Amino acid sequence: MSEAVALDVPAIRREPGKFWIVPPAALLALLFFYPLALIARQAFLDDSGVANAAEIFRVLHSRFFLNALINTVTISVTATAGCLIVGLVLALILAFVPFPGSGFIARLIDTFIALPTFLVTLAFTFLYGSAGMLNTGLMEAFSLPLPPVDFLYSTWGVVLAEVTVYTPFILRPLLAAFSLVDRGQIEAASVLGARPFRIVRQVILPAAVPALIAGGSLCLLLTVNEFGIVLFIGAKGVITLPLLIYGKAIQESAYQVACIIAVVNIALSLGLFGLYRFAAGRLGV
Amino acid sequence: MLVWSRPGRIVLWLLFALIFGVLFLAPLAVILLSSLADQWNGVLPNGLTTEHYTDVVRGSAWNSVKASLITGFLASALALVSGTWAALSLRLQGHALKRLLGLLFFIPSAVPSVSVGLGLLVAFSHPPLLLNGTVAIVMIAHFVLISAFTFGNVSAGLARLSPDFEQVASSLGARPAYRLWHVTLPLLAPYLVAAFGLSFALSMGELGATVMVYPPGWVTLPVSIFSLTDRGDIFAGAALTMILVAATLVLLLGLERITARATGS
Numbered sequence: 001m002s003e004a005v006a007l008d009v010p011a012i013r014r015e016p017g018k019f020w021i022v023p024p025a026a027l028l029a030l031l032f033f034y035p036l037a038l039i040a041r042q043a044f045l046d047d048s049g050v051a052n053a054a055e056i057f058r059v060l061h062s063r064f065f066l067n068a069l070i071n072t073v074t075i076s077v078t079a080t081a082g083c084l085i086v087g088l089v090l091a092l093i094l095a096f097v098p099f100p101g102s103g104f105i106a107r108l109i110d111t112f113i114a115l116p117t118f119l120v121t122l123a124f125t126f127l128y129g130s131a132g133m134l135n136t137g138l139m140e141a142f143s144l145p146l147p148p149v150d151f152l153y154s155t156w157g158v159v160l161a162e163v164t165v166y167t168p169f170i171l172r173p174l175l176a177a178f179s180l181v182d183r184g185q186i187e188a189a190s191v192l193g194a195r196p197f198r199i200v201r202q203v204i205l206p207a208a209v210p211a212l213i214a215g216g217s218l219c220l221l222l223t224v225n226e227f228g229i230v231l232f233i234g235a236k237g238v239i240t241l242p243l244l245i246y247g248k249a250i251q252e253s254a255y256q257v258a259c260i261i262a263v264v265n266i267a268l269s270l271g272l273f274g275l276y277r278f279a280a281g282r283l284g285v
Numbered sequence: 286m287l288v289w290s291r292p293g294r295i296v297l298w299l300l301f302a303l304i305f306g307v308l309f310l311a312p313l314a315v316i317l318l319s320s321l322a323d324q325w326n327g328v329l330p331n332g333l334t335t336e337h338y339t340d341v342v343r344g345s346a347w348n349s350v351k352a353s354l355i356t357g358f359l360a361s362a363l364a365l366v367s368g369t370w371a372a373l374s375l376r377l378q379g380h381a382l383k384r385l386l387g388l389l390f391f392i393p394s395a396v397p398s399v400s401v402g403l404g405l406l407v408a409f410s411h412p413p414l415l416l417n418g419t420v421a422i423v424m425i426a427h428f429v430l431i432s433a434f435t436f437g438n439v440s441a442g443l444a445r446l447s448p449d450f451e452q453v454a455s456s457l458g459a460r461p462a463y464r465l466w467h468v469t470l471p472l473l474a475p476y477l478v479a480a481f482g483l484s485f486a487l488s489m490g491e492l493g494a495t496v497m498v499y500p501p502g503w504v505t506l507p508v509s510i511f512s513l514t515d516r517g518d519i520f521a522g523a524a525l526t527m528i529l530v531a532a533t534l535v536l537l538l539g540l541e542r543i544t545a546r547a548t549g550s
Contacts, residue, residue, distance in 0.1 A: 017461070020374035021386065024367045032393050032429050035404025042407055086304060093301045097294055109309060114483070114533055116490030116507055119526055122514060123312030126319045126523075133315070133329075164308045196293075225397040227493035231511065242399040242493060249403055250497060259407065262400040273395035277388070 036266070043259040059260045064244065069264070072240040075155055076223035079162035083219045084212060086163055087170030091208075092200065094171075095178035096186070106175060113168050118228035120161045125232075128152045153235040161229045166219045173211035181207050210279075217276040225269055241265040313530075320524040337524035346525055349509040350532070353489055356420075356505060360427035361435075361484035365477060367428075368435030372443055373465070387440070394433035401429055402497025418500045426494035431484040438483060442476025475544045482540035486533050 046052040059065055090109070094102050128134050128149055135147035151157055181204060189199050227242040239247070241261060249258035320337055322330035371390055375383055393401065405426055409416035416422040446469070454468045470477075492507040499508055506529045514522035 017374065017377035021371065021378060024371035024374070025386065025389075027367055028371075028390065028393075028432070031425055032401070032404075033389075035401070035408035036396070038407045039400065039404045086308070090301065090304060093297050097297050099294075099298050099301075105305065109305075111534070111537070112309060114486035114490075114537060115530060116492065116526075118492060118507065118511070119316060119530065120312050122510075122519070122522060122526060123316045125514075125519060126315045126325075127311060131325075164312065167308070221395060225395075225493075227397065227399050228490075228507070231492070231496075232514065234515070242397045245397075245399045245403060246493075246497065249406065255403075255407065258403055262397075262403050265397050266400050269395050269397055270392070273392070277391075 039259045039262050039266070042256055043263045046256075055256065056260055059257055060264075064239070065261060065264075068239045068241050068244040068261070071155065071238060072224055072265075072268075075158050075162065075238075075240060076220055076226075078155075079159045079166065079223045080216055080219040082159060082163035083167045083170050084216050087167045087174055087215065088208070088212070090167070091171050091174035091178060092204070095175055095181075096204070106171070109168050109171060112165065116228060117161075117165045117226065118232040120164045121157075121229045121232035124152055124157065124161055128157070153233060153238075155238055157233055157235070158230055158238055161233070162223050162226060165226075165229065166222055169218050169222065170212070170215040173215045174208055177208050177211040178204070214276065214280040217272060217279050221269060221272040221276055224265075224272060241268070316523050316526055316530075319520055320527045322520060325520075337520045338528075341521050341524050341528070345504070346509065346528070349504050349506045349525070350528060352423075352503050353506040353529070354532070356423055356427055356503075357485045357488035360424050360431060360488050361481050363424075363428050364432045364435040364484050365481050368432055368480065369439050369473070369477065371436050372439040373469070375440070376443065390436045391433050393429050394437070398426075398430055398491065398493030399497060402426055402494035405429075405494070405498055417498070420500065420503045422498045423495060423500070423503055423505070426498050427488045427491055430491060430494055431487050434487060435480045435484050438480035439473065439476055442473050442480075446472055478540050478544045482537050485536055485540075489529060489533050489536075 044051060044056070046055070094106050124132075126132050129152055130147045130150070132152075135149050138144060138148050139146075151160075185203055186199055189203055190196075194202075225242060226240070227246070230238060230240050230243050231246070242265065245258050245262050245265065248254045248261065318330065319325065321333045321335065323332035323334040323336070324330065368390075371386075375386055375390075378386065405422055406417060408414070409422060409425075416425070450468050450472060451464055454464045459468070490507060491505070492511065495505050496508055496511070499505065504512075506525060510522050510525045510529070513519070513525060
């Protein structure tokens, strides 16, 4: 068998296949990297091709930009923490305390990945909005004059919607990692008298760490880039970087300002993408 | 089994049901209910009606469904061809180039979709490539955003493929083109169908880039749902969302059946 492999290697080298990569690479360069380069160009240079440090400085120090940056980071960090907690709890129950139909439920949660993100926001309007089911119910039950639940049009509304949408991205790698945990080890620990909480901490969690880190960095990336949920909440106070780019470019036609903000947003996303690739590659998820 | 006592298990199952109910089941149920609601002033709708569906179908909604389906189909088909092509030809490269190009093909999935739309606007708003205001720019935006996912799916499928089949075919004298068409692509088929399904679903739900570049005559479903709800017509928005969810699910289930038949399982 080793002879056959040794014979095959030069045969592969002789193939003139190296240039086949050119068409898809050229398409990617023209449709993606060229527009990206133009965003950077428009951000750093003005129409006459001179660097415009003053404009960049003005945008980066403006209140609307700093607010959007702080909102984006706060929302994505909080939502990722929420996804990690909810994902871990759901995965632990699905994998180690299974019930009839738990496999089907796991697949059902998986299909949420394919649904548009704004669906959840729209549903939350009916559930928790000022005229939603929860508020109307509470007002009727306790004859309140005003809707008591008022978190939907704030950062918390966005965070809750993002937790719903992005938890499947944590659940999937966690369930894969849990399926590799040795059941005998858990049973041995429990026969020896270890409480479930201790088994989770000492046996299961160490096996879950790679999946948690990879899933968590993917969630950070996706929540930093999230647009639909924030747009549909439509709250004046909750402006994130993608929403600000949309507002500046489409509503105000301020392309240069939009490009400067886009450069910051893209840099942030690519940094998180690097983190995710590093984590996923290093930890073998 | 981690928890042995029956009460303990029941408590955990109730916790699961609560989280699952609040986060996943309630949103879907309430969208369905509101798409059928006649008047909704109390906790539950006062009556049910299919009026919102007939309204949106009679209105411009059919055009949105058509725009979304055509965009999704063409962008996914193009992404499938280019992603498969890229994944296959990447195997012929040296190690360093393979890693670099592999990373570059993934990057579109990491860039915010709004920025992809902005880039297309900046790049293609003037001659020689004047695409702003055309349907083509919507297709391109969708293609760029989903191409990384198709590339990723196909590459993952290729990595799982045993090299034996191709080596045997090669040692029996099969030319590269014959080997590709009769050995590699058929083996890859389930992954190709899965990649196409995921691309299509992503394209159907795409909002960020589309809202930046869409021309007036080509309003996709998500954009139309947004403009309906923004105008305060949330019941019609819910009805249109149900149409979007149903179309996506039917498509995914159909493709899953094709894959199951292809793999003979």
